[in-house]
Amino acid sequence: MGLLEAIILSVIAASTPLLLAASGELLVERAGVLNLGVEGMMIMGAACGFAAAYLTESTLLGTLAGILAGMLMAAAFAALTLGLAVNQVATGLALTIFGLGLSGLIGAGFVGQKITPAPELFIPVLTDLPFIGRILFGQDAFVYASIVLVAGIWWFLYSTRPGLVLRAIGDNHGSAHALGYPVLWLRTLAVLFGGACAGLAGAYLSLAYTPFFIAGMTAGRGWIALALVVFASWRPGRLAAGAYLFGAVTILQLHAQGAGLGIPPQLMSSLPYLATIIVLVIISRVRGAAGSAAPASLGLAFVPDR
Amino acid sequence: MRLVLEPRAERSVAAAIASPLIAVGLTLLVMSVLFALLGKNPLNALAVYFLHPLTDSYSLQETAVKATPLVMIAIGLSLCYLANVWNIGAEGQFVIGAIAGSYIAVKTQGTDAGAWVLPAMLLLGAVAGALYALLPAIGKVRFGASEILTSLMLVYVADLLLDYLVRGPWRDPHGYNFPTTAEFDPVAIVPTLIEGSRLHIGALIALLVVAIAWTVLGRTIKGFEIRVVGAAPKAARFAGFNSDHLVLLTFAVSGALAGLAGIIEVAGPVGHLQPGFSPGYGFTAIIVAFLGRLNPIGILIAGLFLALTFIGGEQAQISLKVPLDLTKVFQGILLFFVLACDSLILYRIRVLTSRRATDGTA
Numbered sequence: 001m002g003l004l005e006a007i008i009l010s011v012i013a014a015s016t017p018l019l020l021a022a023s024g025e026l027l028v029e030r031a032g033v034l035n036l037g038v039e040g041m042m043i044m045g046a047a048c049g050f051a052a053a054y055l056t057e058s059t060l061l062g063t064l065a066g067i068l069a070g071m072l073m074a075a076a077f078a079a080l081t082l083g084l085a086v087n088q089v090a091t092g093l094a095l096t097i098f099g100l101g102l103s104g105l106i107g108a109g110f111v112g113q114k115i116t117p118a119p120e121l122f123i124p125v126l127t128d129l130p131f132i133g134r135i136l137f138g139q140d141a142f143v144y145a146s147i148v149l150v151a152g153i154w155w156f157l158y159s160t161r162p163g164l165v166l167r168a169i170g171d172n173h174g175s176a177h178a179l180g181y182p183v184l185w186l187r188t189l190a191v192l193f194g195g196a197c198a199g200l201a202g203a204y205l206s207l208a209y210t211p212f213f214i215a216g217m218t219a220g221r222g223w224i225a226l227a228l229v230v231f232a233s234w235r236p237g238r239l240a241a242g243a244y245l246f247g248a249v250t251i252l253q254l255h256a257q258g259a260g261l262g263i264p265p266q267l268m269s270s271l272p273y274l275a276t277i278i279v280l281v282i283i284s285r286v287r288g289a290a291g292s293a294a295p296a297s298l299g300l301a302f303v304p305d306r
Numbered sequence: 307m308r309l310v311l312e313p314r315a316e317r318s319v320a321a322a323i324a325s326p327l328i329a330v331g332l333t334l335l336v337m338s339v340l341f342a343l344l345g346k347n348p349l350n351a352l353a354v355y356f357l358h359p360l361t362d363s364y365s366l367q368e369t370a371v372k373a374t375p376l377v378m379i380a381i382g383l384s385l386c387y388l389a390n391v392w393n394i395g396a397e398g399q400f401v402i403g404a405i406a407g408s409y410i411a412v413k414t415q416g417t418d419a420g421a422w423v424l425p426a427m428l429l430l431g432a433v434a435g436a437l438y439a440l441l442p443a444i445g446k447v448r449f450g451a452s453e454i455l456t457s458l459m460l461v462y463v464a465d466l467l468l469d470y471l472v473r474g475p476w477r478d479p480h481g482y483n484f485p486t487t488a489e490f491d492p493v494a495i496v497p498t499l500i501e502g503s504r505l506h507i508g509a510l511i512a513l514l515v516v517a518i519a520w521t522v523l524g525r526t527i528k529g530f531e532i533r534v535v536g537a538a539p540k541a542a543r544f545a546g547f548n549s550d551h552l553v554l555l556t557f558a559v560s561g562a563l564a565g566l567a568g569i570i571e572v573a574g575p576v577g578h579l580q581p582g583f584s585p586g587y588g589f590t591a592i593i594v595a596f597l598g599r600l601n602p603i604g605i606l607i608a609g610l611f612l613a614l615t616f617i618g619g620e621q622a623q624i625s626l627k628v629p630l631d632l633t634k635v636f637q638g639i640l641l642f643f644v645l646a647c648d649s650l651i652l653y654r655i656r657v658l659t660s661r662r663a664t665d666g667t668a
């Protein structure tokens with residue numbers, strides 16, 4: 001396997017959890033809800049997914065457990081922010097703190113255990129093709145799922161009626177409510193979907209990417225996924241591009257560390273975070289002139305007048 | 307039948323005081339269930355967590371030692387949150403303050419530098435914390451970049467910088483390759499209040515910060531501006547308050563307090579700079595700020611309470627063999643309940659039967 005092929009494969013692997021989690025959050029934010037708890041839902045997906053996969057010896061059941069864990073976390077978020085109109089920023093933070101703690105508690109017994117990593121696709125002739133074979137036809141199911149997911153969200157938002165309603169709710173919940181759309185119910189569904197995606201992203205980390213569990217293994221990926229949504233101006237196409245760009249930065253800094261250029265490894269490790277900050281500033285600056293692309297009702301509590 | 311929220315006509319003081327207490331009560335209830343699930347006697351476990359630390363003087367002092375950074379950071383954060391801007395990177399500002407202050411301690415090590423060392427360290431720590439917090443604040447007011455994400459990203463950067471310094475240039479040459487600086491010289495150590503105890507003058511500084519914050523928020527125009535900008539941005543604009551200046555100001559003050567807390571922690575209870583010297587004080591302080599209902603006196607009480615959970619958590623780990631992560635779970639649940647109960651100050655929940663619901667919409 002050539003170096004370039006290896007790099008592309010590892011970029012795809014590093015980008016997939018970001019794309020999975022960010023796709024879900026994009027839909028949530030398009031509905032006007034800002035869930036900052038992605039990191040917490042993701043690490044819970046990683047812990048519960050690994051625990052279930054270890055106990056049942058099934059990657060599929062592990063994945064489902066990860067998705068379910070993310071959804072349960074999201075349900076708590078929905079109950080507070082949508083049911084009780086609690087501040088979304090603070091609740092998202094609480095979700096992350098809670099998730100980091102509970103995942104450590106659940107995963108404690110599984111640290112150091114091994115599972116069989118999620119299998120990779122193998123199609124006799126196609127996967128054997130030079131260079132593109134492994135890249136296009138030799139990935140695990142998560143990678144294909146992430147691409148289907150982001151394409152599906154793009155189709156849903158721009159080509160279906162429920163997608164249009166969802167965007168309307170995110171842009172002006174008052175008007176949407178006046179037109180008779182069930183704002184809080186649709187938002188609840190969106191939040192649960194976002195939780196499922198974050199849980200799936202976490203399950204990918206512990207079932208395919210590593211595959212093992214350690215406390216705090218998401219290492220800020222949930223936060224980077226949130227930044228990607230802003231980077232993408234809340235558009236699915238740009239989100240995919242951003243996720244792969246970001247995966248590339250992550251992998252390139254790893255290779256640069258390995259190459260021993262005399263640069264402190266900590267500086268290289270901080271590149272993804274610094275890149276996020278710089279990109280956020282530049283994107284916000286550029287967009288400042290053209291007006292914000294954020295859904296107008298993003299992060300605002302909605303209490304319907306009966 | 308369905309449940310709806312209905313805004314309360316007026317907010318009662320009683321509800322404002324009762325809400326954090328109800329939240330604590332509900333959290334303890336959930337924790338009891340968790341303990342039972344872990345196979346521990348809930349009452350016994352709660353006693354280890356919350357009562358035993360109060361029974362001996364060492365633990366009591368240790369509670370004050372741990373409450374010191376929590377209260378200082380939370381006071382700063384409460385200013386941001388009152389102004390409705392979200393500094394969630396206090397942990398990074400805490401670490402940067404510790405690093406900057408330690409610079410003087412490391413560079414004067416073994417020289418006969420005088421009594422100026424410690425004051426200079428504290429000053430540099432506060433300034434560095436403020437500058438570090440200004441990065442996301444400037445990103446927000448100049449470029450419109452979300453301060454939530456940038457301030458959080460800077461936490462990771464600060465942690466990596468700390469790791470680099472103590473493994474590289476600042477590593478103790480006689481430290482058997484452990485990633486830590488040498489123990490600070492006595493002139494670079496925060497003096498203790500009582501001989502032989504770990505309680506240090508940082509606790510007094512924290513009390514002073516509480517008093518100042520209480521005065522500023524309750525008695526000055528600046529405090530009023532902060533609250534108006536947060537609660538009623540339109541009214542603030544009509545009144546001519548400059549919200550950009552307030553974003554910069556609240557971030558700088560909260561960064562300075564976090565940085566000061568950081569260098570006090572390193573030059574006080576810890577005594578040297580090492581990775582992981584903070585058990586997440588910067589994040590726990592967010593909970594302290596909300597549990598204290600963004601009120602300086604409330605924050606003081608909440609800070610002591612959460613400090614107790616750190617100590618109780620350590621003791622429970624030893625005597626009950628429960629994981630240390632249980633403390634984080636506790637803190638997360640507590641924040642959930644605090645936020646939920648706060649909402650009940652603003653709204654009441656009404657149960658609507660379907661018939662009345664239709665009447666309501668008609």
